[in-house]
């Protein structure tokens with residue numbers, strides 16, 4: 042179907058379209074919204090059924106037309122914005138591989154390692170909040186430009202860092218970019234997308250996060266062969282996508298919603314028409330404009346500050362409920378342990394028998410790819426099954442797979458091989474390692490590792506030995522190391538135990554990613570981008586992104602310490618209990634937002650918080666809301682005229 046310019050796209054073109062559709066419908070029996078009535082129905086039905094009102098026809102035709110003509114430009118916008126997601130994934134993912142080389146090149150201590158990893162995440166948590174202010178003041182486009190510029194500077198500082206202090210500065214700069222990008226990109230995509238594609242396009246951002254994590258693991262694998270200075274390439278290469286995004290955004294437009302809010306209405310019209318492929322934008326423009334005018338009336342106009350917005354959000358029930366749902370989703374995403382699984386997948390793989398370091402690094406690539414692949418499934422599912430069902434199904438599967446992981450670790454612990462050689466430690470005679478009687482407590486003690494030999498059936502000549510303070514890859518003394526290939530050297534197990542139940546853990550890991558990635562991975566970002574009214578959108582997304590980053594750092598930093606007290610199976614069981622709580626929260630509180638205009642979504646939060654489960658049967662109904670004197674008025678409240 043050829044596309045008409047906006048000037049000659051009018052009712053006439055719509056009736057042509059309807060004619061075309063009717064013809065097609067009768068040609069191939071297609072069920073259409075504007076299907077011509079059959080002669081039987083014509084004779085049996087009254088005149089109103091036979092000839093629907095012109096307004097209905099017009100609305101139906103417009104809807105059909107808009108779904109048929111899908112302007113490619115929204116995809117260009119989504120993909121260029123999602124480079125921000127790619128950098129999010131790349132910069133958080135690449136650091137583990139870079140750290141292996143940095144430990145050697147710069148003698149980075151454990152404290153500095155923690156600073157370099159979590160400094161970025163902490164900076165992101167703070168700058169996500171700062172992003173709310175910048176978004177309101179300068180708009181989404183300027184924020185994305187700022188974030189990509191910051192990423193580029195951070196990558197250059199990291200790639201050329203002469204010492205670890207400079208590395209920390211680089212990682213903090215990257216964190217600043219991460220926070221701003223993580224809260225702005227989903228909002229920008231949501232505000233520029235048509236309602237029927239919004240979920241899919243915002244989910245592309247999370248797809249890009251996982252693509253960034255996957256690319257980081259490949260780059261880590263490739264440069265791990267370059268023993269010196271390889272980390273410079275790993276950390277510095279992020280400059281390429283950052284510059285690409287920066288250059289692209291110099292030519293891409295501002296969000297039309299932000300423009301209307303700032304009173305730049307002519308520009309907003311132009312941008313909206315450009316994004317919609319020159320379709321008729323009158324209805325969409327009017328809806329956005331009147332909703333903003335209502336908001337401004339309610340807020341008495343004027344420039345607002347973020348704190349003011351936050352207080353307003355907390356005192357205005359629909360916005361407060363949306364904030365609780367948005368932050369809750371982000372919190373439960375992280376409490377489900379995704380970043381522990383991503384970060385410790387090498388350990389899990391080592392437990393399943395992969396001894397070779399290089400092979401373990403490459404297998405991490407497989408884990409990251411699985412995460413990516415199943416997020417792709419989410420992109421496909423989100424507009425088919427909707428956000429609510431997708432998230433519920435995903436978290437339910439996540440709970441089960443966390444239980445499987447926990448059982449796998451429990452079986453491994455119960456059948457943990459014993460310590461057979463109680464060697465005395467020549468360097469640290471009072472080491473706690475000598476007191477451990479089997480591999481399990483030895484593994485959970487961060488200062489020890491398990492050294493053993495094995496034949497095809499059993500482990501023998503095993504001991505619990507202190508770890509080398511300079512590298513966790515070898516014992517403090519003796520011939521136990523990951524990298525020695527001497528025939529009489531022992532196998533060095535740090536953070537894991539040899540076990541024949543590793544397949545259960547591996548099964549849990551694969552199932553976990555398959556369940557988490559399509560729903561719990563992307564939906565918290567997607568839902569947050571659409572549930573807040575425009576005046577609260579930047580603040581709401583900033584708060585929820587801040588919650589995501591804060592729980593990210595909390596969960597990943599506490600994993601090893603918690604494992605010491607609760608053991609691995611205990612920690613994974615705890616994650617599964619937290620995820621189960623998340624399931625009930627989502628069941629009760631997350632309404633379906635699929636297919637609705639951003640301006641309509643506020644009305645979904647007008648009911649009591651967490652009453653969604655009760656109205657599940659309403660999910661598939663199309664209910665129309667109209668605005669009456671500043672509040673959303675549900676048509677069926679008075680006259681039962683729900684539109685099916």
Ligand SMILES: O[C@H]1[C@H](O)[C@@H](O)[C@H](O)[C@@H](O)[C@H]1O
Nearest residue numbers: 247250251379380562563593
């Ligand atoms: O949605 C993303 C995605 O699931 C990533 O894999 C994870 O590392 C992030 O923390 C999360 O926010």
